[in-house]
Amino acid sequence: MKELNAYKEAMKQLPEEIREAEVNADKQDILSVQMCDGKITSLSLSDQTTLFVRVTGNSTGFVSTENLEEDAGEVMSAALENSRYLKAGKTEKLHTLNTLTNNLEEEEKSHTELDRVKATLFTVTNKLKNWSPGLTAVTVSAEERIHTAGVVNSNGCDQTFSRITTELSISAYEKGDEQNFFQLESASESAFERIDTELLYKKLELWKANKVPDTECLAGSFRAVLDGSVLANMFVTAWKLFSGQSYIANSTIYSNKLGNRIASDIVTIMDIPVMENCGYEYPFDCEGSEGIETVLVNKGILTGLLHNIETADVLGVKSTGNAGRTPSLVKGTDITITPKNFCLRPGEKSLEELLQELGDGLYIYQSYDVYHSINIGSGDYTIPCNAILIKDGKRVGKADGMTMNGNMSDFFQSIRSVGKELSYKPLDLHKAYMAAAPSVLVDAVTVSGS
Numbered sequence: 001m002k003e004l005n006a007y008k009e010a011m012k013q014l015p016e017e018i019r020e021a022e023v024n025a026d027k028q029d030i031l032s033v034q035m036c037d038g039k040i041t042s043l044s045l046s047d048q049t050t051l052f053v054r055v056t057g058n059s060t061g062f063v064s065t066e067n068l069e070e071d072a073g074e075v076m077s078a079a080l081e082n083s084r085y086l087k088a089g090k091t092e093k094l095h096t097l098n099t100l101t102n103n104l105e106e107e108e109k110s111h112t113e114l115d116r117v118k119a120t121l122f123t124v125t126n127k128l129k130n131w132s133p134g135l136t137a138v139t140v141s142a143e144e145r146i147h148t149a150g151v152v153n154s155n156g157c158d159q160t161f162s163r164i165t166t167e168l169s170i171s172a173y174e175k176g177d178e179q180n181f182f183q184l185e186s187a188s189e190s191a192f193e194r195i196d197t198e199l200l201y202k203k204l205e206l207w208k209a210n211k212v213p214d215t216e217c218l219a220g221s222f223r224a225v226l227d228g229s230v231l232a233n234m235f236v237t238a239w240k241l242f243s244g245q246s247y248i249a250n251s252t253i254y255s256n257k258l259g260n261r262i263a264s265d266i267v268t269i270m271d272i273p274v275m276e277n278c279g280y281e282y283p284f285d286c287e288g289s290e291g292i293e294t295v296l297v298n299k300g301i302l303t304g305l306l307h308n309i310e311t312a313d314v315l316g317v318k319s320t321g322n323a324g325r326t327p328s329l330v331k332g333t334d335i336t337i338t339p340k341n342f343c344l345r346p347g348e349k350s351l352e353e354l355l356q357e358l359g360d361g362l363y364i365y366q367s368y369d370v371y372h373s374i375n376i377g378s379g380d381y382t383i384p385c386n387a388i389l390i391k392d393g394k395r396v397g398k399a400d401g402m403t404m405n406g407n408m409s410d411f412f413q414s415i416r417s418v419g420k421e422l423s424y425k426p427l428d429l430h431k432a433y434m435a436a437a438p439s440v441l442v443d444a445v446t447v448s449g450s
Contacts, residue, residue: 229423
């Protein structure tokens, strides 16, 4: 990765006061195109590279920069200066050649030709109109994101990897209907041409099936089916329950619970380096640790945690390749833990089969604002949602503007059936990780009335 070349040279002759140095480069190159009823309405191309520098003298210090022309030696000296305040008296481990599984190097990728992107959007637009002739103002927004990551350190670590993820967001109106707006999203492995149009069709049909008359639903506890999109939305935050940092700090409900049952025996939760049908790949993390498959909950038993080098060392295990940085509007420099592809292992039932098994209850088909709605320390959650009342396995009325309340510990214990089709939810701000989940049937969910 050419952005790291100057630092690799500077690391060959570190000043005496710097014992070790590491640089993690994160480059995002984004192509965005929007088409409405077959005409391009917006087009943009942007890129941003951030370098995160970590050095160790008497202490470990950090600094980040987006100025690629800045002198590498001066940046590392600034990180060392920060060590007096950030990690005073504390040093952090870096990989050596003895602790690395391998060093990876891959050429950077390039964007899809614009004419091919336009052709794909036009094809999707026509398919939607053929499936449902009454649609109008069909807007298809496409994003192709090239994410290139690199890690080098003064001990010989030299990793580079580049991936492409593509995503379509689709909205449209349907004439002659009060409930006439819908929005769909879909992600592919590596190219717009690989978007699963069959999945789009299924989502369109689900939107139609969910268009039922409004009804009133009183507060109470109900058996319920949660749509996979709802559970994936919860997982965007709920993964923190399995963070090694939280476990060691006793700030998760599962601290000191390794080896214990925490969920029903049909629940298996994993964090994996490659997620099919969405393009998210993590062969290594920001410390250069190999991204490995980690089973966190195996048939209801807590069997693993998400680790970086530091937390793995505390518990005497190997890093799971989950070193990351705080994915927020302000780029963090300190090493933390983030997931790769956090998911609940699918079962064998379709959504409609789950609704038939439910019989009477609620189908919670949409949720909002999970970032501030799950307390990792207590496990309590309060999540705004929309639901459909189910009678004899059939949709009979829609109750929007509700709130789902409960505790994550109770929730995992109450899962009775698991669907087969995954819904995907990337972290919104920086697309730094992916959460995925199937629909699930649970014994009880408490909701407020609409």
